Amino acid sequence: MSEGVADLDRAVAALQRLLTDPHAPEQPPAELRTHKGFAELYQELAAVRSHLQRISHGNLSQPIRQRGLLSGYLKSLQAELRHLTWQTQRIAAGDFSQRVEFLGEFSAAFNTMTEALARTTAELSQSVAHYRLLAENVADVILTLDRTGRLTYVSPSVFRLAGYQPDELVGRSLTEVTSLKGPPRPDTVVELQVRCKDGTERWAEMTTAALPAETGAEAVLVCVLRDTTDRKRLELNLEQLATVDGLTGAFNRRFFVQLCEREIAEAPRRCRPVALVMLDVDHFKRINDQYGHSAGDEVLRQVVRTGRQVLRAEDAFGRVGGDEFAVLLPGTTAEQAVRVAERLRAAYAETEVTPDAGVRIRFTASFGVAQWRPEWRTADDLLLRADRALYAAKRAGRNCVCTDTEGDQGA
Amino acid sequence: MPNSKDGFSWDQIGDIALGRPNLGPTTRLEAYRLMQFSLRHVLEAEYGAEAADRLFRAAGRLAGQAFAERQMEPRGSLPEYVRDLQRLLREFGIGILRVEETNPDAGRLVLTVAEDLDCSGLPEMNMHVCKYDEGFIAGLLEAFTGRIYHVTEVDCWASGERVCRFVAEAEEPQ
Numbered sequence: 086m087s088e089g090v091a092d093l094d095r096a097v098a099a100l101q102r103l104l105t106d107p108h109a110p111e112q113p114p115a116e117l118r119t120h121k122g123f124a125e126l127y128q129e130l131a132a133v134r135s136h137l138q139r140i141s142h143g144n145l146s147q148p149i150r151q152r153g154l155l156s157g158y159l160k161s162l163q164a165e166l167r168h169l170t171w172q173t174q175r176i177a178a179g180d181f182s183q184r185v186e187f188l189g190e191f192s193a194a195f196n197t198m199t200e201a202l203a204r205t206t207a208e209l210s211q212s213v214a215h216y217r218l219l220a221e222n223v224a225d226v227i228l229t230l231d232r233t234g235r236l237t238y239v240s241p242s243v244f245r246l247a248g249y250q251p252d253e254l255v256g257r258s259l260t261e262v263t264s265l266k267g268p269p270r271p272d273t274v275v276e277l278q279v280r281c282k283d284g285t286e287r288w289a290e291m292t293t294a295a296l297p298a299e300t301g302a303e304a305v306l307v308c309v310l311r312d313t314t315d316r317k318r319l320e321l322n323l324e325q326l327a328t329v330d331g332l333t334g335a336f337n338r339r340f341f342v343q344l345c346e347r348e349i350a351e352a353p354r355r356c357r358p359v360a361l362v363m364l365d366v367d368h369f370k371r372i373n374d375q376y377g378h379s380a381g382d383e384v385l386r387q388v389v390r391t392g393r394q395v396l397r398a399e400d401a402f403g404r405v406g407g408d409e410f411a412v413l414l415p416g417t418t419a420e421q422a423v424r425v426a427e428r429l430r431a432a433y434a435e436t437e438v439t440p441d442a443g444v445r446i447r448f449t450a451s452f453g454v455a456q457w458r459p460e461w462r463t464a465d466d467l468l469l470r471a472d473r474a475l476y477a478a479k480r481a482g483r484n485c486v487c488t489d490t491e492g493d494q495g496a
Numbered sequence: 497m498p499n500s501k502d503g504f505s506w507d508q509i510g511d512i513a514l515g516r517p518n519l520g521p522t523t524r525l526e527a528y529r530l531m532q533f534s535l536r537h538v539l540e541a542e543y544g545a546e547a548a549d550r551l552f553r554a555a556g557r558l559a560g561q562a563f564a565e566r567q568m569e570p571r572g573s574l575p576e577y578v579r580d581l582q583r584l585l586r587e588f589g590i591g592i593l594r595v596e597e598t599n600p601d602a603g604r605l606v607l608t609v610a611e612d613l614d615c616s617g618l619p620e621m622n623m624h625v626c627k628y629d630e631g632f633i634a635g636l637l638e639a640f641t642g643r644i645y646h647v648t649e650v651d652c653w654a655s656g657e658r659v660c661r662f663v664a665e666a667e668e669p670q
Contacts, residue, residue, distance in 0.1 A: 152620070157653075157656065157659060160651060160661070161610065164661065167594075180575050186586075
């Protein structure tokens, strides 16, 4: 083999390695560098190879200094890709007018994608606008919550409910502005109180649903708040009408008896006594006859007002007849109840009622005390025993306290 | 013909529809390049290459400004302006414009023109020849932004790069 052919073989091998081996050196083998033309060719190809590698890895910023056909094609490719990058950035910024030209099938695919994206975005915007319109005009308040229970969206109708602008609430916890103790659970309907901006409170019913996880949005729950303040007020009024005596504010007989039944049912379990005091305004008919019925009504109201000042919070005051009242004293023995009745008696004796200017009415009351006994069957038994004691007090001259003694005899 | 002493304007092109009812507004690219390169040859011979470059750049700037004033709609954003320009350059057969980089705050753009009117297909001459294009692009950008632009061709078909790439940089406001 001649020397020239051997050199050619080495040159071919070096070029083949450049084309196939990623670790081929950037410079030709030392023995071939003396051939200037080959060395330049090798370096040119090595540079083109490096640029190709960079472009294939997405690096488009490296300047291509080489010239010639291959480098020219590379520059064209680099320019196309850099322009596509720029166009994609414009599309990401909402400019859907970008179109790719003179890139064959890719142009058609890219342009179809951009048109579809523009169409979908327009439809989405329309849909968002539609639902926003609904959310912003519905009377109910729509809100969304993130995982920590913080508000991420609040519809403008919150202003009507609570006096807040939505921006004042977004980012705050729902527990800050409602009576809720923690984030609501999905698929629940709860009644809660909303703390309004002016310091008042309103009742609302809140329906909660989970948002689909695949939306990927920050919000995980959507809640609809409906103002139920008026309904709640009506319910409370109805409840009051059903339980409270309209003249005096004391419990009415029916509800008072229910309270007694409840207490005497629980008393054995709690191992505590229950006592009841019946009281009656002495000579109430005379007050009515002398001062008129409205003055009599004022006396009855005063009986309750004074009674509440003397009694504990857990004691129940009921109006069980025209001028007859009863006081349920949980956890109280007959002996203790007598002391309570004495305090009431003394308080009434010192009370002056002034229904009209210049009119001053003083009154007294009589009291009968009974303590619940397990052998009795119903609350009526307790009321009956206390009533008997009350009549005993009346017979004893009024303005005094008598105790049920039959129970003691029967025990 | 309008008096050139009054300044260059699009109107100096004349009424082509009137003057060329049969041949119309287009011509062969060879004719354009014949005019451009023969003119360049003479200017170089008379005044030197540097002066010829300067004159071509200045002519291109006038042309770019006139082109923008006559052909382009006022646009609010650079992408809109570029989109219009791409369409017009294609319709006029001037070239295929592609933008690689825009930095409006810095007043810098990098763009390429493929199938360029002036140079695509020229034999390799180891030189950048698109001086007219440099001025033309500067004129277009000045018409849009109101800022003075300096445009430099960094890659040229005629120097073996097979793509014409231009870097445009705005002068700092005085």
